Amino acid sequence: MNIKNHILGFPRIGLHRELKFAQENYWSGKSTLNELLLVGKDIRKKNWELQVKNGIDIVPVGDFSWYDHILNTSMMLGNIPERHCCNQEMPTIDTLFRVARGVNSTEDTCSASELTKWFNTNYHYIVPELKKIKFKLSWMQIFEECDEALSLGFTIKPVLIGPITYLWLSKIVGEDFDKLDLLDDLLRVYCDILSEFKKRNIKWVQIDEPILTLDLPSVWKKSFKKAYNYLHGEQKILLTTYFGDIKHNFDIVKLLPVDGLHIDLVSGEYNLFDLNRYIDKNTLLSLGIINGRNIWRSNILEWFNILQSFMNIRDTFWIGSSCSLLHVPIDINVEDNLTDLVKQWFSFGLQKCKELSLLSNILNNQHKSTSQLKEWIKPIASHQSSTLVNNFIVQKRVMNISSKETKRNSSYAVRSIEQKKSLKLPILPTTTIGSFPQTSDIRKLRLDYKNNHISQDDYNKKLNYILKNIIIQQEKFGLDVLVHGEPERNDMVEYFSDYLEGFVFTNYGWVQSFGSRCVKPPIIVGDINRITPITVPWSEYAQSLTNKPVKGMLTGPVTILCWSFPREDISKEIIAKQIALALRDEVKDLESIGIKIIQIDEPALREGLPLRQCQWDNYLKWAIESFKLCSSGVKDSTQIHTHMCYCKFNDIMSAISSLDVDVITIETSRSEMELLKFLKNLIILMKLVLGFTIFILQIFLQ
Numbered sequence: 170m171n172i173k174n175h176i177l178g179f180p181r182i183g184l185h186r187e188l189k190f191a192q193e194n195y196w197s198g199k200s201t202l203n204e205l206l207l208v209g210k211d212i213r214k215k216n217w218e219l220q221v222k223n224g225i226d227i228v229p230v231g232d233f234s235w236y237d238h239i240l241n242t243s244m245m246l247g248n249i250p251e252r253h254c255c256n257q258e259m260p261t262i263d264t265l266f267r268v269a270r271g272v273n274s275t276e277d278t279c280s281a282s283e284l285t286k287w288f289n290t291n292y293h294y295i296v297p298e299l300k301k302i303k304f305k306l307s308w309m310q311i312f313e314e315c316d317e318a319l320s321l322g323f324t325i326k327p328v329l330i331g332p333i334t335y336l337w338l339s340k341i342v343g344e345d346f347d348k349l350d351l352l353d354d355l356l357r358v359y360c361d362i363l364s365e366f367k368k369r370n371i372k373w374v375q376i377d378e379p380i381l382t383l384d385l386p387s388v389w390k391k392s393f394k395k396a397y398n399y400l401h402g403e404q405k406i407l408l409t410t411y412f413g414d415i416k417h418n419f420d421i422v423k424l425l426p427v428d429g430l431h432i433d434l435v436s437g438e439y440n441l442f443d444l445n446r447y448i449d450k451n452t453l454l455s456l457g458i459i460n461g462r463n464i465w466r467s468n469i470l471e472w473f474n475i476l477q478s479f480m481n482i483r484d485t486f487w488i489g490s491s492c493s494l495l496h497v498p499i500d501i502n503v504e505d506n507l508t509d510l511v512k513q514w515f516s517f518g519l520q521k522c523k524e525l526s527l528l529s530n531i532l533n534n535q536h537k538s539t540s541q542l543k544e545w546i547k548p549i550a551s552h553q554s555s556t557l558v559n560n561f562i563v564q565k566r567v568m569n570i571s572s573k574e575t576k577r578n579s580s581y582a583v584r585s586i587e588q589k590k591s592l593k594l595p596i597l598p599t600t601t602i603g604s605f606p607q608t609s610d611i612r613k614l615r616l617d618y619k620n621n622h623i624s625q626d627d628y629n630k631k632l633n634y635i636l637k638n639i640i641i642q643q644e645k646f647g648l649d650v651l652v653h654g655e656p657e658r659n660d661m662v663e664y665f666s667d668y669l670e671g672f673v674f675t676n677y678g679w680v681q682s683f684g685s686r687c688v689k690p691p692i693i694v695g696d697i698n699r700i701t702p703i704t705v706p707w708s709e710y711a712q713s714l715t716n717k718p719v720k721g722m723l724t725g726p727v728t729i730l731c732w733s734f735p736r737e738d739i740s741k742e743i744i745a746k747q748i749a750l751a752l753r754d755e756v757k758d759l760e761s762i763g764i765k766i767i768q769i770d771e772p773a774l775r776e777g778l779p780l781r782q783c784q785w786d787n788y789l790k791w792a793i794e795s796f797k798l799c800s801s802g803v804k805d806s807t808q809i810h811t812h813m814c815y816c817k818f819n820d821i822m823s824a825i826s827s828l829d830v831d832v833i834t835i836e837t838s839r840s841e842m843e844l845l846k847f848l849k850n851l852i853i854l855m856k857l858v859l860g861f862t863i864f865i866l867q868i869f870l871q
Contacts (some may be wrong), residue, residue, distance in 0.1 A: 178493025224526020382413030428452035
């Protein structure tokens with residue numbers, strides 16, 4: 170048998186976030202470019218070595234990036250906004266950082282390019298900007314990395330974002346035109362890229378076209394045939410899809426002259442035997458069976474039984490991760506904050522490599538015992554029976570949720586009158602989003618408290634001093650609605666989940682969100698229950714310092730769900746409603762101590778949408794119900810706010826209106842206030858029909 174294993178990509182930040190610290194040192198002038206380059210080279214080498222050590226047959230190259238892989242592609246194609254070029258003939262790392270951040274190591278400044286969500290993940294990419302330009306092969310990083318890996322003796326597979334996906338994810342700036350008008354010129358450069366790989370005798374090139382999981386207009390579907398007919402013959406191409414199934418686009422995919430096809434069997438709903446009929450027997454089939462977006466140990470024995478039968482009709486195929494492992498931490502073995510029982514439930518990046526290796530070895534040597542597979546899956550059963558998982562009081566409470574609990578007492582028209590009487594705000598009130606800058610002193614204070622270096626009393630006194638100054642600053646600036654600044658919070662999700670039963674936390678489970686920003690998602694292992702009031706003491710103290718209203722600040726149920734690693738044994742709907750019930754109790758407690766405005770942030774509402782629009786209604790139904798479940802148990806005079814950022818809202822405006830909030834704040838700074846153009850046409854409709862007021866749109870304080 171000839172079953173090879175591979176992954177679509179590996180985390181680029183380093184086991185201990187070496188890339189983050191190297192980036193920030195370079196940006197601040199504390200290190201040189203050469204020092205930054207050496208850190209990147211060391212991370213890549215270690216990544217390849219770790220993958221091979223854990224049994225990966227073919228390692229990806231080109232998955233490393235100094236900031237973002239889509240930005241890497243723009244650099245490679247010479248698609249750099251004029252404001253970032255600085256008269257340079259060829260782009261440099263400083264060019265890349267200027268596009269991403271609006272500033273580089275020499276403090277040259279200009280507006281950064283837009284940052285937005287990568288499909289329905291919590292990763293963000295830099296949106297390419299398109300004008301009627303000529304593409305040009307301009308950034309040689311991927312070829313240099315191929316040379317590095319080949320010189321070290323690795324069997325490699327370069328990774329590229331496909332030309333159609335690249336255009337789809339881009340935005341037109343300036344004069345409007347059809348993005349596909351640029352396809353011919355773009356394909357010419359892709360041919361140049363493939364030729365460079367051919368010179369290096371590289372057998373396979375992975376070209377990612379994740380937009381094949383979307384509902385595409387017919388003209389975009391047709392562009393795939395044109396593109397891959399053009400690229401055919403230069404190199405063996407593994408056309409790669411992920412984040413969903415592509416059955417609805419099989420009519421196009423089956424006609425493409427590619428040598429291999431990767432499909433996501435975790436997110437997609439496929440019958441392998443039906444699928445086999447669609448894929449030519451001469452086309453290599455790569456099966457994404459190990460979840461690249463979640464951290465649970467895989468039932469590889471179950472996959473063995475499925476694939477063993479599949480081998481009767483197709484004896485050569487690859488197995489791999491469902492998507493890049495960019496979205497999971499690197500190694501569970503470094504964790505020291507989890508019990509041995511809990512640790513064995515999880516599979517991080519390196520463990521996922523091991524799962525693929527175990528499975529491919531047994532498939533290729535079927536005389537071997539499956540005892541290793543059986544041993545690997547034992548912890549799955551221990552999770553299902555653990556007392557950490559089941560809370561029957563919470564389960565009963567979810568079952569008994571009534572429609573009355575998801576509705577405010579009165580309409581917005583009635584509520585707004587009561588709120589005007591209670592709050593006495595001006596016609597156009599001003600506020601901030603909520604969080605103030607997290608200084609190094611604040612971070613040290615939290616760390617000292619966490620490590621028991623200071624007492625609870627000292628911690629509270631120092632934080633109260635910080636809170637008092639934050640309130641004084643806002644009053645000095647004349648803001649109408651104040652915030653307490655959230656100095657006690659390390660993260661808008663982790664902070665809340667730390668007070669909720671059903672979550673566990675890692676010390677080193679970092680994943681990249683964008684650039685040098687890394688997050689450490691909590692892990693939902695069991696039923697969720699609020700242990701104690703979370704924000705009440707800080708909000709009560711802040712409100713005691715001023716006569717102006719201070720907002721209570723909460724993270725919404727959908728965002729807590731989306732920005733955590735969820736359970737896989739119950740539905741996301743049930744998890745969201747468990748979180749919502751916990752937050753409902755918090756909202757009521759805030760109201761009871763005199764907090765008149767409560768902001769429930771849901772920046773991930775758009776992110777959680779299924780990729781196909783035909784599946785949106787079910788998600789939006791339970792997502793909206795979950796939000797309303799936590800926000801609806803208050804008096805008419807209590808004003809409910811929400812905040813959203815870094816995503817495209819235009820196509821879910823009706824859903825946003827269904828949240829029945831009183832005020833919405835929306836971040837638009839990195840998209841050059843584009844959303845305001847959309848709102849301009851709807852502002853009257855919003856106020857009279859959708860029933861919410863828009864405050865001054867406030868930029869993030871960083």
